[in-house]
Amino acid sequence: MQFEDIEFKVKMSKATPGNPVKAVMSKVASHTNTEQDNYKQILKGITGSIGPGEILALMGPSGSGKTTLLRVIGGRLRENVKGNVTYNDVPYSPALKRRIGFVTQDDVLYPQLTVEETLIFAAFLRLPGSMSRKQKYERVEVILKELGLERCRKTRVGGGFISGISGGERKRTSIGYEILVDPSLLLLDEPTSGLDSTSATKLIQILRENAKLGRTIVTTIHQPSSKVFHMFDKILLLSEGHPMYYGKARESMSYFTSLRFIPDIAMNPAEFLLDLATGQVNDITAPDDIATPKGTSEYERAVIRYVQHRYKIELESKEKEANHRSSGKVPEHLRLAIQVKKDWTISWWDQFLILFKRTYRERWRDYFDMLRIIQSLGVAALLGLLWWKSSYATEAHLRDQVGCYLCKPNVAVHFILCYIS
Numbered sequence: 001m002q003f004e005d006i007e008f009k010v011k012m013s014k015a016t017p018g019n020p021v022k023a024v025m026s027k028v029a030s031h032t033n034t035e036q037d038n039y040k041q042i043l044k045g046i047t048g049s050i051g052p053g054e055i056l057a058l059m060g061p062s063g064s065g066k067t068t069l070l071r072v073i074g075g076r077l078r079e080n081v082k083g084n085v086t087y088n089d090v091p092y093s094p095a096l097k098r099r100i101g102f103v104t105q106d107d108v109l110y111p112q113l114t115v116e117e118t119l120i121f122a123a124f125l126r127l128p129g130s131m132s133r134k135q136k137y138e139r140v141e142v143i144l145k146e147l148g149l150e151r152c153r154k155t156r157v158g159g160g161f162i163s164g165i166s167g168g169e170r171k172r173t174s175i176g177y178e179i180l181v182d183p184s185l186l187l188l189d190e191p192t193s194g195l196d197s198t199s200a201t202k203l204i205q206i207l208r209e210n211a212k213l214g215r216t217i218v219t220t221i222h223q224p225s226s227k228v229f230h231m232f233d234k235i236l237l238l239s240e241g242h243p244m245y246y247g248k249a250r251e252s253m254s255y256f257t258s259l260r261f262i263p264d265i266a267m268n269p270a271e272f273l274l275d276l277a278t279g280q281v282n283d284i285t286a287p288d289d290i291a292t293p294k295g296t297s298e299y300e301r302a303v304i305r306y307v308q309h310r311y312k313i314e315l316e317s318k319e320k321e322a323n324h325r326s327s328g329k330v331p332e333h334l335r336l337a338i339q340v341k342k343d344w345t346i347s348w349w350d351q352f353l354i355l356f357k358r359t360y361r362e363r364w365r366d367y368f369d370m371l372r373i374i375q376s377l378g379v380a381a382l383l384g385l386l387w388w389k390s391s392y393a394t395e396a397h398l399r400d401q402v403g404c405y406l407c408k409p410n411v412a413v414h415f416i417l418c419y420i421s
């Protein structure tokens with residue numbers, strides 16, 4: 001997969017956020033007057049490539065454009081995008097959608113289903129109708145084994161107030177959901193966020209094993225440990241939407257050393273790269289040819305501009321050349337294979353039945369959750385006690401009874417709404 005000169009901008013609304021009248025007026029104005037349009041450039045010319053069996057890590061400080069680039073690469077962001085993204089020399093088309101797996105930062109798993117059920121329902125929904133039931137179950141078994149999820153297969157996913165699997169197992173379940181359909185390209189947004197270093201290392205190790213099967217993997221990552229950093233084949237370092245380094249992970253330190261950025265203390269390479277991407281070089285000896293004097297407020301920006309500039313001179317042209325040399329050399333059968341639309345469809349009725357069964361199982365467990373039952377019984381007992389042995393003797397007592405009849409449906413509706421929400 002290659003991407004060249006990727007640029008992306010978003011239209012910024014001039015309306016006050018939260019004011020719908022102004023928002024509509026601004027929208028109408030922007031349709032009639034293009035000068036009203038105000039764009040924010042998010043990605044500013046990014047080039048790279050990644051082959052089968054390799055893992056590319058997108059690194060950079062928060063807001064540098066990692067997720068945006070990942071979405072562009074995955075074909076999820078196409079409007080206002082400039083540049084080329086090609087997969088086996090073929091541009092994005094809807095036929096490619098099923099060959100690209102995307103694991104988002106916030107997963108969409110059902111808390112009441114077990115890990116195994118989650119994957120089984122996904123297998124029946126997403127694998128081709130031509131596969132037998134037995135083959136689908138076997139595929140789930142392979143995924144459970146591959147991702148080390150066998151131990152927790154019968155545990156509920158959980159979430160919110162429902163206890164469930166650990167953060168690492170949750171991430172692996174989300175990955176399993178995607179790799180079930182065997183995508184050629186797997187994209188992951190912050191798969192290690194919220195994980196301790198051991199779980200993060202285990203997860204990247206699993207991805208490493210997965211890449212060895214011939215899959216191409218691109219992942220965004222914030223601050224990997226030194227061990228994890230060395231598991232990546234390539235690194236793309238971003239800062240404010242500009243590339244600062246692109247190349248082999250193991251060569252990144254020597255590249256910056258050649259620019260005369262030398263760490264003063266022993267540093268994790270990922271930490272070193274992030275310090276450069278933010279211009280914070282307190283523990284780094286920087287080259288003398290940065291004109292701005294050290295210690296001034298402008299120095300950090302000068303360091304960032306310097307590294308971006310050096311990238312343009314030293315790396316960008318080489319990468320573009322390499323891309324041009326390799327383009328057009330993809331064997332014909334691979335180019336054709338990627339354009340064949342996989343026929344995965346199961347009938348509308350089958351989809352309905354699987355979704356119905358999944359929702360039923362999810363809701364059933366939710367309704368009969370012990371906490372909810374205890375809550376309902378508690379409220380019922382409390383209401384019962386309030387009107388316990390109340391008499392009908394006088395008009396005031398009767399009004400009290402009417403209050404009881406009004407209160408009960410209100411509470412019932414409240415609980416029904418709670419359940420539905």
Ligand SMILES: Nc1ncnc2c1ncn2[C@@H]1O[C@H](COP(=O)(O)OP(=O)(O)OP(=O)(O)O)[C@@H](O)[C@H]1O
Nearest residue numbers: 010040042060061062063064065066067068069220
């Ligand atoms: N639709 C949008 N409208 C306005 N700004 C946007 C939009 N999408 C992204 N941005 C901005 O683009 C920048 C890059 O966002 P992106 O989510 O790609 O960053 P990131 O590097 O993934 O950050 P993080 O590590 O915090 O997830 C941010 O400053 C973000 O606010």
